[in-house]
Protein backbone atom coordinates (compact mmCIF):
# COMPACT_ATOMS: atom_id res chain seq x y z
CA UNK A 158 0.00 0.00 0.00
CA UNK A 159 2.77 2.37 1.08
CA UNK A 160 4.74 1.33 -2.00
CA UNK A 161 1.79 2.09 -4.26
CA UNK A 162 1.32 5.50 -2.68
CA UNK A 163 5.01 6.30 -3.14
CA UNK A 164 4.83 5.19 -6.73
CA UNK A 165 1.80 7.37 -7.33
CA UNK A 166 3.48 10.34 -5.69
CA UNK A 167 6.58 10.03 -7.81
CA UNK A 168 4.55 9.56 -10.97
CA UNK A 169 2.51 12.65 -10.21
CA UNK A 170 5.59 14.76 -9.72
CA UNK A 171 7.14 13.40 -12.93
CA UNK A 172 4.07 14.14 -14.97
CA UNK A 173 3.49 17.59 -13.55
CA UNK A 174 7.15 18.63 -13.92
CA UNK A 175 7.65 17.30 -17.40
CA UNK A 176 4.29 17.18 -19.04
CA UNK A 177 4.34 20.86 -19.92
CA UNK A 178 7.36 20.12 -22.12
CA UNK A 179 5.69 17.13 -23.68
CA UNK A 180 2.31 18.66 -24.33
CA UNK A 181 1.87 20.13 -27.77
CA UNK A 182 1.15 23.86 -27.87
CA UNK A 183 -1.39 23.69 -30.67
CA UNK A 184 -4.86 22.23 -30.18
CA UNK A 185 -4.99 18.45 -30.43
CA UNK A 186 -6.71 17.56 -33.65
CA UNK A 187 -6.37 13.89 -32.82
CA UNK A 188 -9.17 14.12 -30.26
CA UNK A 189 -11.61 13.92 -33.15
CA UNK A 190 -9.58 11.04 -34.53
CA UNK A 191 -9.95 9.09 -31.32
CA UNK A 192 -13.57 9.98 -30.81
CA UNK A 193 -14.37 8.60 -34.22
CA UNK A 194 -13.85 5.13 -32.81
CA UNK A 195 -16.80 2.99 -32.00
CA UNK A 196 -17.40 2.79 -28.26
CA UNK A 197 -17.72 -1.00 -28.56
CA UNK A 198 -15.73 -2.88 -25.96
CA UNK A 199 -13.25 -5.55 -27.10
CA UNK A 200 -11.53 -7.49 -24.40
CA UNK A 201 -9.37 -10.38 -25.36
CA UNK A 202 -9.46 -11.95 -21.93
CA UNK A 203 -13.24 -11.93 -21.72
CA UNK A 204 -13.61 -13.22 -25.29
CA UNK A 205 -11.24 -16.11 -24.63
CA UNK A 206 -11.27 -16.71 -20.88
CA UNK A 207 -9.21 -19.86 -21.37
CA UNK A 208 -6.32 -17.79 -22.73
CA UNK A 209 -6.29 -15.61 -19.72
CA UNK A 210 -3.82 -15.80 -16.88
CA UNK A 211 -5.52 -12.99 -15.10
CA UNK A 212 -4.63 -11.89 -11.62
CA UNK A 213 -7.72 -11.66 -9.42
CA UNK A 214 -8.80 -8.04 -9.48
CA UNK A 215 -11.97 -6.40 -8.27
CA UNK A 216 -14.34 -4.68 -10.72
CA UNK A 217 -12.60 -6.00 -13.82
CA UNK A 218 -10.09 -3.19 -13.48
CA UNK A 219 -7.48 -5.13 -15.45
CA UNK A 220 -9.57 -5.04 -18.59
CA UNK A 221 -8.74 -2.44 -21.15
CA UNK A 222 -11.62 -1.20 -23.23
CA UNK A 223 -10.24 -1.21 -26.68
CA UNK A 224 -10.99 1.47 -29.21
CA UNK A 225 -11.97 -0.77 -32.04
CA UNK A 226 -12.36 0.66 -35.47
CA UNK A 227 -15.91 1.24 -36.60
CA UNK A 228 -17.70 -1.51 -38.45
CA UNK A 229 -17.22 0.10 -41.85
CA UNK A 230 -14.43 -0.71 -44.23
CA UNK A 231 -11.51 0.99 -42.47
CA UNK A 232 -8.50 -1.01 -43.59
CA UNK A 233 -10.08 -1.77 -46.94
CA UNK A 234 -9.90 -5.48 -46.24
CA UNK A 235 -12.50 -6.21 -48.94
CA UNK A 236 -10.02 -4.90 -51.43
CA UNK A 237 -7.14 -6.85 -49.88
CA UNK A 238 -9.04 -10.14 -49.86
CA UNK A 239 -10.72 -9.92 -53.25
CA UNK A 240 -9.33 -11.70 -56.28
CA UNK A 241 -7.53 -14.98 -56.63
CA UNK A 242 -4.34 -13.67 -58.18
CA UNK A 243 -1.35 -13.88 -55.86
CA UNK A 244 -0.70 -10.85 -53.64
CA UNK A 245 2.18 -10.05 -51.32
CA UNK A 246 1.85 -7.97 -48.15
CA UNK A 247 5.02 -6.83 -46.40
CA UNK A 248 4.62 -5.51 -42.88
CA UNK A 249 7.44 -3.44 -41.53
CA UNK A 250 8.31 -0.72 -39.07
CA UNK A 251 10.29 0.07 -35.93
CA UNK A 252 11.30 -2.78 -33.63
CA UNK A 253 8.67 -3.95 -31.16
CA UNK A 254 5.68 -2.00 -32.54
CA UNK A 255 3.68 -5.15 -33.31
CA UNK A 256 4.75 -6.11 -36.86
CA UNK A 257 4.55 -9.84 -36.13
CA UNK A 258 1.17 -9.61 -34.41
CA UNK A 259 -0.27 -7.58 -37.29
CA UNK A 260 1.27 -9.86 -39.95
CA UNK A 261 0.12 -13.05 -38.21
CA UNK A 262 -3.39 -11.68 -37.65
CA UNK A 263 -3.62 -10.68 -41.34
CA UNK A 264 -2.48 -14.15 -42.40
CA UNK A 265 -5.11 -15.80 -40.19
CA UNK A 266 -7.78 -13.50 -41.59
CA UNK A 267 -6.79 -14.29 -45.20
CA UNK A 268 -6.88 -18.01 -44.44
CA UNK A 269 -10.26 -17.70 -42.75
CA UNK A 270 -11.51 -15.92 -45.85
CA UNK A 271 -10.62 -18.76 -48.16
CA UNK A 272 -7.08 -17.96 -49.27
CA UNK A 273 -4.28 -20.47 -49.18
CA UNK A 274 -1.89 -18.29 -47.22
CA UNK A 275 1.79 -18.31 -46.40
CA UNK A 276 3.25 -16.14 -43.65
CA UNK A 277 7.01 -15.68 -43.74
CA UNK A 278 9.41 -14.22 -41.23
CA UNK A 279 12.47 -12.57 -42.69
CA UNK A 280 13.35 -10.94 -39.39
CA UNK A 281 16.60 -12.52 -38.12
CA UNK A 282 14.97 -12.48 -34.66
CA UNK A 283 11.98 -14.65 -35.54
CA UNK A 284 8.86 -14.41 -33.44
CA UNK A 285 6.26 -16.17 -35.60
CA UNK A 286 6.47 -19.30 -33.45
CA UNK A 287 5.86 -17.19 -30.35
CA UNK A 288 3.02 -15.32 -31.98
CA UNK A 289 1.21 -18.47 -33.17
CA UNK A 290 2.23 -20.35 -30.01
CA UNK A 291 3.32 -23.23 -32.27
CA UNK A 292 6.74 -24.51 -33.29
CA UNK A 293 7.26 -23.15 -36.80
CA UNK A 294 11.06 -23.30 -36.85
CA UNK A 295 13.17 -25.34 -39.26
CA UNK A 296 13.34 -23.18 -42.37
CA UNK A 297 10.61 -25.09 -44.20
CA UNK A 298 6.89 -24.59 -44.71
CA UNK A 299 5.06 -25.66 -41.55
CA UNK A 300 1.25 -25.92 -41.39
CA UNK A 301 -0.36 -23.67 -38.79
CA UNK A 302 -3.13 -25.36 -36.86
CA UNK A 303 -6.36 -23.49 -36.32
CA UNK A 304 -7.52 -21.43 -39.31
CA UNK A 305 -10.37 -22.59 -41.60
CA UNK A 306 -8.21 -22.70 -44.73
CA UNK A 307 -4.59 -23.85 -45.10
CA UNK A 308 -2.13 -21.44 -43.54
CA UNK A 309 1.58 -22.22 -43.67
CA UNK A 310 4.44 -20.46 -41.93
CA UNK A 311 8.09 -20.19 -42.86
CA UNK A 312 10.94 -18.89 -40.73
CA UNK A 313 14.08 -18.46 -42.82
CA UNK A 314 17.42 -19.15 -41.19
CA UNK A 315 19.53 -16.02 -41.80
CA UNK A 316 22.82 -17.74 -40.95
CA UNK A 317 22.37 -20.20 -43.80
CA UNK A 318 21.56 -17.39 -46.21
CA UNK A 319 24.74 -15.56 -45.24
CA UNK A 320 26.84 -18.70 -45.72
CA UNK A 321 25.40 -19.16 -49.19
CA UNK A 322 26.65 -15.74 -50.26
CA UNK A 323 30.01 -16.10 -48.57
CA UNK A 324 30.73 -19.47 -50.21
CA UNK A 325 29.67 -18.35 -53.66
CA UNK A 326 31.69 -15.14 -53.44
CA UNK A 327 34.85 -16.61 -51.97
CA UNK A 328 35.19 -19.07 -54.79
CA UNK A 329 34.92 -16.23 -57.26
CA UNK A 330 37.57 -13.78 -56.23
CA UNK A 331 37.25 -13.30 -52.49
CA UNK A 332 39.92 -14.02 -49.91
CA UNK A 333 40.16 -17.68 -50.92
CA UNK A 334 41.26 -16.79 -54.42
CA UNK A 335 43.55 -14.01 -53.17
CA UNK A 336 45.40 -16.44 -50.92
CA UNK A 337 45.64 -18.88 -53.79
CA UNK A 338 47.02 -16.18 -56.12
CA UNK A 339 49.51 -15.00 -53.50
CA UNK A 340 50.68 -18.57 -53.07
CA UNK A 341 51.23 -18.89 -56.80
CA UNK A 342 53.27 -15.67 -56.89
CA UNK A 343 50.82 -13.91 -59.22
CA UNK A 344 51.46 -10.61 -57.50
CA UNK A 345 49.84 -8.21 -59.97
CA UNK A 346 46.45 -9.87 -59.94
CA UNK A 347 46.61 -10.27 -56.19
CA UNK A 348 47.23 -6.54 -55.93
CA UNK A 349 44.20 -5.80 -58.09
CA UNK A 350 42.14 -7.92 -55.75
CA UNK A 351 43.49 -5.91 -52.85
CA UNK A 352 42.56 -2.63 -54.49
CA UNK A 353 39.00 -3.77 -54.99
CA UNK A 354 38.84 -4.70 -51.29
CA UNK A 355 36.77 -7.70 -52.30
CA UNK A 356 38.03 -9.85 -49.49
CA UNK A 357 36.73 -7.36 -46.96
CA UNK A 358 33.47 -6.96 -48.80
CA UNK A 359 32.77 -10.64 -49.10
CA UNK A 360 33.80 -11.72 -45.65
CA UNK A 361 31.31 -9.26 -44.19
CA UNK A 362 28.22 -9.58 -46.39
CA UNK A 363 26.26 -6.36 -46.79
CA UNK A 364 23.49 -5.69 -44.27
CA UNK A 365 20.06 -6.56 -45.63
CA UNK A 366 21.39 -9.58 -47.48
CA UNK A 367 19.78 -12.07 -45.08
CA UNK A 368 16.43 -10.60 -45.78
CA UNK A 369 16.93 -10.33 -49.53
CA UNK A 370 17.94 -13.97 -49.71
CA UNK A 371 15.05 -14.94 -47.48
CA UNK A 372 12.60 -13.21 -49.80
CA UNK A 373 14.23 -14.67 -52.90
CA UNK A 374 14.02 -18.13 -51.33
CA UNK A 375 10.29 -17.67 -50.85
CA UNK A 376 9.98 -16.62 -54.46
CA UNK A 377 11.88 -19.74 -55.49
CA UNK A 378 9.45 -21.87 -53.48
CA UNK A 379 6.51 -20.14 -55.04
CA UNK A 380 7.76 -20.51 -58.58
CA UNK A 381 7.35 -24.26 -58.36
CA UNK A 382 3.91 -25.60 -59.41
CA UNK A 383 3.71 -27.47 -56.11
CA UNK A 384 3.07 -24.17 -54.31
CA UNK A 385 0.91 -22.48 -56.89
CA UNK A 386 -2.11 -22.70 -54.57
CA UNK A 387 -0.82 -19.87 -52.34
CA UNK A 388 -2.73 -16.73 -53.20
CA UNK A 389 -1.71 -14.52 -50.25
CA UNK A 390 1.82 -14.18 -48.95
CA UNK A 391 2.39 -12.10 -45.82
CA UNK A 392 5.93 -11.09 -44.85
CA UNK A 393 6.85 -10.18 -41.30
CA UNK A 394 9.96 -8.15 -42.11
CA UNK A 395 12.91 -7.08 -39.99
CA UNK A 396 12.91 -3.64 -38.31
CA UNK A 397 13.16 -0.48 -40.43
CA UNK A 398 16.94 -0.23 -40.84
CA UNK A 399 17.16 -3.67 -42.42
CA UNK A 400 14.30 -2.93 -44.78
CA UNK A 401 15.94 0.23 -46.03
CA UNK A 402 19.24 -1.50 -46.62
CA UNK A 403 17.42 -4.33 -48.35
CA UNK A 404 15.93 -1.89 -50.83
CA UNK A 405 19.31 -0.54 -51.91
CA UNK A 406 20.88 -4.00 -51.91
CA UNK A 407 20.11 -5.22 -55.44
CA UNK A 408 21.96 -2.25 -56.98
CA UNK A 409 24.87 -2.75 -54.64
CA UNK A 410 25.02 -6.46 -55.42
CA UNK A 411 24.64 -5.88 -59.10
CA UNK A 412 27.74 -3.71 -59.01
CA UNK A 413 29.82 -5.87 -56.70
CA UNK A 414 28.91 -9.19 -58.32
CA UNK A 415 29.69 -7.63 -61.69
CA UNK A 416 33.17 -6.73 -60.39
CA UNK A 417 33.68 -10.19 -58.97
CA UNK A 418 32.69 -11.93 -62.18
CA UNK A 419 34.92 -9.66 -64.27
CA UNK A 420 37.85 -10.31 -62.00
CA UNK A 421 37.15 -14.00 -62.14
CA UNK A 422 37.48 -13.93 -65.91
CA UNK A 423 40.85 -12.18 -65.65
CA UNK A 424 42.08 -14.70 -63.14
CA UNK A 425 40.76 -17.55 -65.26
CA UNK A 426 42.75 -16.50 -68.30
CA UNK A 427 45.92 -15.84 -66.31
CA UNK A 428 45.85 -19.13 -64.49
CA UNK A 429 44.46 -21.53 -67.05
CA UNK A 430 47.64 -23.59 -66.95
CA UNK A 431 47.63 -23.83 -63.17
CA UNK A 432 43.92 -24.60 -63.15
CA UNK A 433 44.35 -27.49 -65.52
CA UNK A 434 46.90 -28.94 -63.09
CA UNK A 435 44.71 -28.43 -60.06
CA UNK A 436 41.42 -29.20 -61.80
CA UNK A 437 39.54 -26.22 -60.38
CA UNK A 438 37.78 -25.07 -63.50
CA UNK A 439 34.51 -26.89 -62.81
CA UNK A 440 34.23 -25.63 -59.23
CA UNK A 441 34.76 -22.07 -60.37
CA UNK A 442 32.21 -22.36 -63.13
CA UNK A 443 29.64 -23.78 -60.69
CA UNK A 444 30.13 -21.02 -58.19
CA UNK A 445 30.12 -18.37 -60.90
CA UNK A 446 26.74 -19.69 -61.99
CA UNK A 447 25.61 -19.68 -58.38
CA UNK A 448 26.67 -16.08 -57.95
CA UNK A 449 25.01 -15.06 -61.17
CA UNK A 450 21.79 -16.77 -60.04
CA UNK A 451 21.98 -14.91 -56.74
CA UNK A 452 22.27 -11.62 -58.63
CA UNK A 453 19.26 -12.49 -60.79
CA UNK A 454 17.23 -13.40 -57.72
CA UNK A 455 18.09 -10.09 -56.05
CA UNK A 456 16.86 -8.26 -59.12
CA UNK A 457 13.60 -10.23 -58.88
CA UNK A 458 13.24 -9.20 -55.22
CA UNK A 459 13.78 -5.58 -56.23
CA UNK A 460 11.10 -5.86 -58.90
CA UNK A 461 8.66 -7.60 -56.55
CA UNK A 462 8.94 -4.77 -54.02
CA UNK A 463 8.04 -2.25 -56.69
CA UNK A 464 5.17 -4.08 -58.36
CA UNK A 465 2.09 -2.17 -57.25
CA UNK A 466 -0.29 -4.70 -58.84
CA UNK A 467 0.81 -7.55 -56.62
CA UNK A 468 2.66 -6.03 -53.68
CA UNK A 469 2.00 -3.62 -50.87
CA UNK A 470 4.20 -2.53 -48.00
CA UNK A 471 2.15 -1.85 -44.85
CA UNK A 472 3.86 0.33 -42.24
CA UNK A 473 3.18 -0.54 -38.61
CA UNK A 474 3.76 2.06 -35.92
CA UNK A 475 2.69 3.02 -32.41
CA UNK A 476 1.54 6.45 -31.23
CA UNK A 477 4.84 7.75 -29.89
CA UNK A 478 6.90 10.62 -31.29
CA UNK A 479 9.90 8.38 -31.95
CA UNK A 480 7.93 5.70 -33.78
CA UNK A 481 6.01 8.25 -35.85
CA UNK A 482 9.23 10.00 -36.88
CA UNK A 483 10.79 6.70 -37.88
CA UNK A 484 7.67 5.73 -39.85
CA UNK A 485 7.76 9.04 -41.66
CA UNK A 486 11.38 8.44 -42.69
CA UNK A 487 10.52 4.88 -43.74
CA UNK A 488 7.64 6.06 -45.89
CA UNK A 489 9.89 8.70 -47.53
CA UNK A 490 12.53 6.08 -48.34
CA UNK A 491 9.95 3.64 -49.67
CA UNK A 492 8.48 6.35 -51.82
CA UNK A 493 11.92 7.24 -53.17
CA UNK A 494 12.42 3.59 -54.08
CA UNK A 495 8.94 3.40 -55.69
CA UNK A 496 7.69 0.81 -53.22
CA UNK A 497 3.87 0.96 -53.01
CA UNK A 498 2.57 1.96 -49.55
CA UNK A 499 -1.14 2.58 -48.95
CA UNK A 500 -1.83 1.68 -45.32
CA UNK A 501 -0.46 2.68 -41.93
CA UNK A 502 -1.36 0.72 -38.82
CA UNK A 503 -1.22 2.67 -35.58
CA UNK A 504 -1.02 -0.08 -33.02
CA UNK A 505 -1.49 -0.14 -29.27
CA UNK A 506 -3.80 2.87 -28.99
CA UNK A 507 -5.09 3.34 -25.46
CA UNK A 508 -8.86 3.35 -25.27
CA UNK A 509 -10.87 6.16 -23.79
CA UNK A 510 -11.77 5.44 -20.22
CA UNK A 511 -14.22 6.69 -17.67
CA UNK A 512 -11.77 6.11 -14.83
CA UNK A 513 -9.57 8.86 -13.44
CA UNK A 514 -6.32 6.92 -13.75
CA UNK A 515 -3.74 9.68 -13.94
CA UNK A 516 -1.15 7.52 -15.68
CA UNK A 517 -3.68 6.61 -18.41
CA UNK A 518 -4.71 10.23 -18.85
CA UNK A 519 -1.11 11.39 -19.34
CA UNK A 520 -0.35 8.47 -21.62
CA UNK A 521 -3.47 9.11 -23.68
CA UNK A 522 -2.57 12.76 -24.10
CA UNK A 523 0.89 11.74 -25.23
CA UNK A 524 -0.59 9.33 -27.76
CA UNK A 525 -2.93 12.02 -29.05
CA UNK A 526 0.07 14.23 -29.69
CA UNK A 527 1.65 11.44 -31.74
CA UNK A 528 -1.63 10.86 -33.62
CA UNK A 529 -1.77 14.56 -34.31
CA UNK A 530 1.72 14.34 -35.77
CA UNK A 531 0.58 11.55 -38.11
CA UNK A 532 -2.38 13.60 -39.31
CA UNK A 533 -0.05 16.50 -40.09
CA UNK A 534 2.88 14.54 -41.44
CA UNK A 535 3.36 15.04 -45.19
CA UNK A 536 4.57 11.45 -45.61
CA UNK A 537 1.93 9.74 -43.47
CA UNK A 538 -1.24 11.79 -43.64
CA UNK A 539 -2.21 10.52 -47.10
CA UNK A 540 -2.13 6.86 -46.03
CA UNK A 541 -5.17 4.83 -45.00
CA UNK A 542 -5.01 4.87 -41.20
CA UNK A 543 -5.81 1.63 -39.42
CA UNK A 544 -6.16 1.93 -35.67
CA UNK A 545 -5.33 -1.08 -33.56
CA UNK A 546 -6.17 -0.92 -29.89
CA UNK A 547 -3.93 -1.93 -27.05
CA UNK A 548 -5.66 -5.08 -25.83
CA UNK A 549 -5.64 -6.33 -22.32
CA UNK A 550 -3.31 -9.26 -22.78
CA UNK A 551 -0.54 -10.55 -24.97
CA UNK A 552 -1.72 -11.65 -28.42
CA UNK A 553 -0.61 -15.27 -28.77
CA UNK A 554 -2.18 -18.21 -30.56
CA UNK A 555 -4.65 -18.44 -33.44
CA UNK A 556 -7.81 -17.49 -31.45
CA UNK A 557 -6.12 -14.34 -30.14
CA UNK A 558 -4.79 -13.49 -33.61
CA UNK A 559 -8.25 -14.00 -35.08
CA UNK A 560 -9.61 -11.66 -32.42
CA UNK A 561 -7.01 -9.03 -33.30
CA UNK A 562 -7.52 -9.54 -37.04
CA UNK A 563 -11.26 -8.99 -36.72
CA UNK A 564 -10.65 -5.63 -35.05
CA UNK A 565 -7.79 -4.43 -37.25
CA UNK A 566 -8.49 -5.79 -40.71
CA UNK A 567 -11.95 -4.47 -41.66
Ligand SMILES: Nc1ncnc2c1ncn2[C@@H]1O[C@H](COP(=O)(O)OP(=O)(O)OP(=O)(O)O)[C@@H](O)[C@H]1O
Pocket residue numbers: 251252253254255256257258259280282284396504505506545546547548549550551552553
Ligand atom coordinates in the same frame (compact mmCIF):
# COMPACT_ATOMS: atom_id res chain seq x y z
N1 LIG B 1 -2.34 -4.20 -29.90
C1 LIG B 1 -1.66 -4.86 -28.98
N2 LIG B 1 -2.15 -4.99 -27.74
C2 LIG B 1 -1.46 -5.66 -26.80
N3 LIG B 1 -0.27 -6.24 -26.99
C3 LIG B 1 0.27 -6.13 -28.22
C4 LIG B 1 -0.39 -5.45 -29.28
N4 LIG B 1 0.40 -5.51 -30.39
C5 LIG B 1 1.49 -6.20 -30.04
N5 LIG B 1 1.42 -6.57 -28.75
C6 LIG B 1 2.44 -7.30 -27.97
O1 LIG B 1 3.68 -6.59 -28.07
C7 LIG B 1 4.78 -7.48 -28.15
C8 LIG B 1 5.60 -7.19 -29.40
O2 LIG B 1 4.78 -7.46 -30.53
P1 LIG B 1 5.37 -8.05 -31.88
O3 LIG B 1 6.28 -9.21 -31.61
O4 LIG B 1 4.21 -8.28 -32.77
O5 LIG B 1 6.24 -6.81 -32.35
P2 LIG B 1 7.34 -6.73 -33.51
O6 LIG B 1 7.26 -5.35 -34.05
O7 LIG B 1 7.16 -7.84 -34.46
O8 LIG B 1 8.66 -6.93 -32.68
P3 LIG B 1 10.17 -7.18 -33.24
O9 LIG B 1 10.59 -5.91 -33.91
O10 LIG B 1 10.94 -7.48 -32.00
O11 LIG B 1 10.06 -8.34 -34.19
C9 LIG B 1 4.19 -8.88 -28.12
O12 LIG B 1 4.23 -9.34 -26.81
C10 LIG B 1 2.73 -8.68 -28.58
O13 LIG B 1 1.87 -9.66 -28.06
